Structure formats: structure tokens, C-alpha cells
Amino acid sequence: MRLLIVEDDEMLRDGLSVGLRLAGFTTDAVATCADADAALESGGFDGMVLDLMLPDGSGLDVLGRLRARGSRLPVLLLTARDRSPDRVTGLDAGADDYLGKPFDLPELAARLRAILRRGEGRAAGLMEWNGLSLDLSRMEGRIAGRELRFSRREFTILQALMERPGTILGKPALEERLYGWQEDVESNTVEVHVHNLRAKLGASFIETVRGVGYRLAGAP
Amino acid sequence: MISMRARLFLILLVATGALWLSAILWIQHSTRAEVERVLDARLSEAGRMVSSLISDHRVDVAQAAVMVQPEPFTEPADYVHQLSCQIWALDGTLVGQSGSAPEQPLTQGDAGFSQSIVDGVEWRVYSVVNEDLGVRVMIGDSMRVRDRLVNDVTAGLLLPAALIIPLLAGLIWIGVGRGLVPLDRMAQALAARPATDLSPLPDAPVPREIRPMTAALNGLFRRVSAAREHERSFTAFAAHELKTPLAGLKTQAQIAAMAPDEATRRTALARLERGVNRTDRMVRQLLDMATVEAEAESREHPPVSLAGVIAEVADDLAPLAQGRAQHIVQDAGAGCPLLTGNRFLVSAALRNLIENALQASPDGQEVRVSLRHEGAAWVCAVQDRGPGIAAADRARVTDRFYRGAGTQADGSGLGLAIVAAAMERIGGTLRLAPREGGGEMAELVLPDTAFRAA
Numbered sequence A: 001m002r003l004l005i006v007e008d009d010e011m012l013r014d015g016l017s018v019g020l021r022l023a024g025f026t027t028d029a030v031a032t033c034a035d036a037d038a039a040l041e042s043g044g045f046d047g048m049v050l051d052l053m054l055p056d057g058s059g060l061d062v063l064g065r066l067r068a069r070g071s072r073l074p075v076l077l078l079t080a081r082d083r084s085p086d087r088v089t090g091l092d093a094g095a096d097d098y099l100g101k102p103f104d105l106p107e108l109a110a111r112l113r114a115i116l117r118r119g120e121g122r123a124a125g126l127m128e129w130n131g132l133s134l135d136l137s138r139m140e141g142r143i144a145g146r147e148l149r150f151s152r153r154e155f156t157i158l159q160a161l162m163e164r165p166g167t168i169l170g171k172p173a174l175e176e177r178l179y180g181w182q183e184d185v186e187s188n189t190v191e192v193h194v195h196n197l198r199a200k201l202g203a204s205f206i207e208t209v210r211g212v213g214y215r216l217a218g219a220p
Numbered sequence B: 001m002i003s004m005r006a007r008l009f010l011i012l013l014v015a016t017g018a019l020w021l022s023a024i025l026w027i028q029h030s031t032r033a034e035v036e037r038v039l040d041a042r043l044s045e046a047g048r049m050v051s052s053l054i055s056d057h058r059v060d061v062a063q064a065a066v067m068v069q070p071e072p073f074t075e076p077a078d079y080v081h082q083l084s085c086q087i088w089a090l091d092g093t094l095v096g097q098s099g100s101a102p103e104q105p106l107t108q109g110d111a112g113f114s115q116s117i118v119d120g121v122e123w124r125v126y127s128v129v130n131e132d133l134g135v136r137v138m139i140g141d142s143m144r145v146r147d148r149l150v151n152d153v154t155a156g157l158l159l160p161a162a163l164i165i166p167l168l169a170g171l172i173w174i175g176v177g178r179g180l181v182p183l184d185r186m187a188q189a190l191a192a193r194p195a196t197d198l199s200p201l202p203d204a205p206v207p208r209e210i211r212p213m214t215a216a217l218n219g220l221f222r223r224v225s226a227a228r229e230h231e232r233s234f235t236a237f238a239a240h241e242l243k244t245p246l247a248g249l250k251t252q253a254q255i256a257a258m259a260p261d262e263a264t265r266r267t268a269l270a271r272l273e274r275g276v277n278r279t280d281r282m283v284r285q286l287l288d289m290a291t292v293e294a295e296a297e298s299r300e301h302p303p304v305s306l307a308g309v310i311a312e313v314a315d316d317l318a319p320l321a322q323g324r325a326q327h328i329v330q331d332a333g334a335g336c337p338l339l340t341g342n343r344f345l346v347s348a349a350l351r352n353l354i355e356n357a358l359q360a361s362p363d364g365q366e367v368r369v370s371l372r373h374e375g376a377a378w379v380c381a382v383q384d385r386g387p388g389i390a391a392a393d394r395a396r397v398t399d400r401f402y403r404g405a406g407t408q409a410d411g412s413g414l415g416l417a418i419v420a421a422a423m424e425r426i427g428g429t430l431r432l433a434p435r436e437g438g439g440e441m442a443e444l445v446l447p448d449t450a451f452r453a454a
Helices: A010-022 A033-043 A059-068 A083-090 A106-118 A154-164 A170-177 A188-202 B005-055 B060-069 B143-179 B181-191 B211-258 B262-294 B306-322 B344-362 B391-396 B413-425
Strands: A002-006 A026-030 A045-052 A076-077 A095-099 A126-129 A132-135 A140-143 A146-149 A206-209 A213-216 B083-089 B096-098 B112-118 B121-130 B137-144 B327-331 B366-374 B379-385 B427-432 B440-447
Touching: A002 A010, A002 A033, A010 A026, A010 A106, A010 B211, A010 B262, A026 A033, A033 A045, A033 A059, A045 A059, A045 A106, A059 A076, A059 A083, A076 A083, A076 A106, A083 A095, A095 A106, A106 B211, A126 A154, A154 A170, A154 A188, A154 A206, A154 A213, A170 A188, A170 A213, A188 A206, B005 B083, B005 B112, B005 B121, B005 B137, B005 B143, B121 B143, B137 B143, B143 B181, B181 B211, B211 B262, B262 B344, B262 B413, B306 B327, B306 B344, B306 B366, B306 B379, B344 B366, B344 B379, B344 B413, B344 B440, B413 B427, B413 B440
Parallel strands: A002 A026, A002 A045, A045 A076, A076 A095, B327 B366
Antiparallel strands: A126 A132, A132 A140, A140 A146, A206 A213, B083 B096, B083 B137, B112 B121, B121 B137, B366 B379, B379 B440, B427 B440
């Protein structure tokens, strides 16, 4: 899951990037409305964490422009102004959730997972396919009574495939999910992670569609 | 403080009473003068008439004295028996007298008008000396009659006054009450207001006398409301500005706790420490801001050397500078003045300027603090080699919590606001200009009134 973080305070921005990455998200962070608009235009995000008071304007304006373009991107507002009228304004402006500063990282991650899965039309915190159940909050899987642990990137690829079973995901799409802007894309990581996943889940769990990409086996 | 109604009532009543009283005194005085004039004229007329009657020798004075039995003297009960007449021979024997005259001579005085007391009765007497007959004619008028005349006139004035003044008092009391109704109405409207209602008073027509008061009250409401709004926005900003670094601290602490590897943990802890320093500065600046705004400039302060204040602030900030291999160069110049203005305001302003300069300067660079005399002011300049203030931000850098889009994230946006507020208090100004050769030059222009010659 790739998130755009919009926060002007450097330490908090960094904390959000690192903390949410530890929670299994891929993150990109910007500090101004203008940068946020540009990043959203370029696309590729699954959700956004948005601060309200930015040096060049209000986060609500960014949100307004985003919704005006018809985007359904899940957005969580993060702000120090968390009195009830502020929450109402934020939610009515099109935000999906609202968290006041200071906050708990695990709660922020959980709220993000909640609005992201709602965006995908799922209510449960578990994803299931072919006997594998994936616990998104703990980044763990369970298959035939066996507990499976994944690295962050393995988990990201597996989650991306399970979000839309049957859809073939190309290497660039998976790389986008794996890396933020700051990270250099290594040439064959996707192949390495898929290899590792097959070792844990069984060789036939992920299918290679030659020249196109990967999908979960047994999909319609 | 007595009520306005009672006060007005008393003033009006006393004024009316005093006016009435002085009118009575005046009338009494003029009546007395008139009575004296008229009755004196009558006295002298009567005196001359008697004198001419006996000069004719048609009336035998000696005969008359035998014939007329003197009646005992009685107090004139009314205005009858007003005049008494005596005719004395010049050798001192009584030749004749009228019925109402006393036994003793009416006067011992010379010819003309005189006043005397005979048998306890005061007389106004006119005497004529008739040398041919060798007699003196005395016509006397009891003063009591005159007093009674004047007193009757005065009483005629006092009686209606005694009746009318209570009536008038009642009318004044009611009238004043009616006159003050608009004031009562305003008081009621104000009393019924909740503390939060600072809207102007209703625009209903009010008397001219009350208009300045409503205008003043509305002005006060406007100022209080503006001050409150200012306070509210400051609190909201302060809350935001404090909560954000706190959120950053908490996040970094949680990352340190959950970090899977040593490097992540160590980075988080380092950031945590930096964040604590920054938050500490922010809290200090918020307190500075509050103190600067509350600080009054009117007090006399013990004089201190301005160079000393600069050195002290530079000393305080030395650890900050050393951390990044920077140094603060002080160039206080000759003839350094003694600061008598508020030292706290000057050092708070300086501290924030030097701190900003250190933060903006690259590692290893120096920050120069210099002092020079310029016209009627002393100018303290703080110069750095940082990126300078972006042109777009110049107009707003002294706004509270304003952080230019181009500045580094470490500032609170309060530093220059504190400097500007401190300068405003002390009557000085803050000048910001790009420094020649790159960087920023911030100057405190301190008025001569803040100094005493060294």
C-alpha cells in the first residue's frame, strides 16, 4: 500500500514515513500543498495522510481539489485542530477519517488500513485466497494451520496480488508499490521476492504470465 | 457614590431654594429702602408742617400745651398712630405733644434725622428747630412699624414659597427620573447581556448626551472583541504549533521502541533529541512572546552597557554555535552607550535574531553582531551568511507563526514576531535587508531615549 504523506513539520514527516513503513506501507512524503497537488496528479497512491496547516495553504484545499477531480482516494486528516467543529469540517470536505495530534502510530496505521480496505469494499481485516489468510495488521499469513512470516516487501507483493485476485500485475506496478521516490529500484527484486513467496506458499500459489506479470493461481 | 437621580434632585433643589432665598432677600432689602425713603419723606414733611403752623402764631403753643392732656403712650397696634409729635422749648420744657408720644424727648440729636431708643422703643425722628419761637419740633415714627411693613411684604413672599417648594421638589424628583429613563434602559440592556455578547448596542435613537457613552461602549466592545479574537487565534496557533512537534516526538519515540534494527532505532533517538531541543525553544519563545507583550516600557531601569547585553546573549548561545562550528563575532564599537530602556526586551530581541542567524548560517560560518550610532539612534546589526529571507516572505516574516515556504522546518515562526513586538514596546524598529555578498542583515534600530550617554 503506497501512501502520500503531506506534513510540513520535518520531524513528524520523517516519523510518519519511517513509522508507516515499519507498519507495512510504502510511503512518499511532501511538505507543501503545491508538492502534494503535483504528487497526486502523478498518481500511484492508495491513500493519503494529510496535515491541515501547511506553509502555502490549507490541507482542506488540497482535499477539495482532489475530490473536485473525482478522485476517491482514501484520505486521513492529521491535525492539531481536533475540536468537534474542525472534525466536522474536515469530514464534510471529503476526508475519510480524522486523527488529532499527537497520535499513536499503531492507531494511525490501523485507521489507514480500515479506510483503505473500505475503499476496496472489504470489511474484515483479513484477506483470504486458496486457503491462505492474510492478517494485514500483523503482516502475517496462515495456511493449512501453519503460520507464515513475510518480509515487508514480500508482504506488499502478496497483498497487492490478493487485493484483486485474477488481475495480472506487471513488474512496474509491483515496483511502484514497493518503492517510494527516495528509494532506488533494484533490478530484480520483484523476481527475488516472488521466488521467496513461492518457497513459503508453494510453487503453484503465484503464477507467472510470461511477458506480462504475475497473478494468483486458480483465478478466474 | 449617591445615585444620579438623588444627585440631580439635590442640585436642582438647592439651586432653586438658593435662588428663591436670594430673591426674597433682595426684595426685602429693596422694600426696606423704599419704606425708609417714603416714611422719612413723610416725617420731614410733617415736621416742617408743624413748625410752620406754630410760626403763624395762629396756634398758641403754650395754650395748646395746657389744653391737650397728654394720653399715655401706647404701642401702635396697627398702622394707625404712626406719628408722634413733641414740641420742646429750647430751654428744655415740654411745650406740647401728640397723644401717642412718650414722656421723654424723642431725641437728643441735632436738627434733621436721627434714631433713638426711648423707653425701650426705637424711634426714627425728624427735628426742626424754630429759632424765632425758641422751640424744637420733633416728629417721631416707631421703627417697629417700619419693620412690620417690611416683614409683612417678606411674609407675603415666604408663605407661597413654603407651599410651592415641596411641590416643586416632587416635580423635580419625577422629572429627573423621567429624564434618566434612557440611561436606565441602557443599563438594563447591558445588565441583561451574556458575557460573550460583544455586539454593538442596539441602534435605537438615544439622547445626544448618551450618544458619546454608547459610542465609547461600542468602541470598547470592538476592542475587547478584537483582543479576544487575537487571543483565540494565538491560542489556536500555539496549540497547533506545540502539538505538531509533540506528535513528532511521540512518533519518533514509538519508532525507537518498535524499530527492528539498531540503525533505525538510533536515527529515531537522535531525531527525538533534536525534537526535544526544538520544542524546548518553541516553549521558551511562546513564553517570551507572552512576556514581551505584557512588559511595560514605562519603568526606569538600572543602566547597563549595551555591549554587555550583547556579550551576555552571545555567551548564552555559544553552545548552539559550537555545535555547528559557528562563532559569534562581536563588534560593539567605541563609545558603547548605557541602556536605560527595558533590558529584557532588547536581549529577547537580540537573542532571537542571533539564534535565527545561527540557524540560517551554514556550518562553520560566523555570525557578526555590530553596533553603530546612526542619527538619533543606535543600530545593532546581526549578519549571517545564510540563504536570506525569500522576497515573497519579507512582508510577512514578522507575523506570528508565519514560516516562509522556503525556510527550514526548524523555526517556530515566532522569533521575528517576538523581535518586532519587543521593538514596538521599546519604540524601536526592526530592519531586514539582504546582506552584501549573500546572507541576511537584521538591524535593531534603538531610539536614543533608551540610552543614557556613557
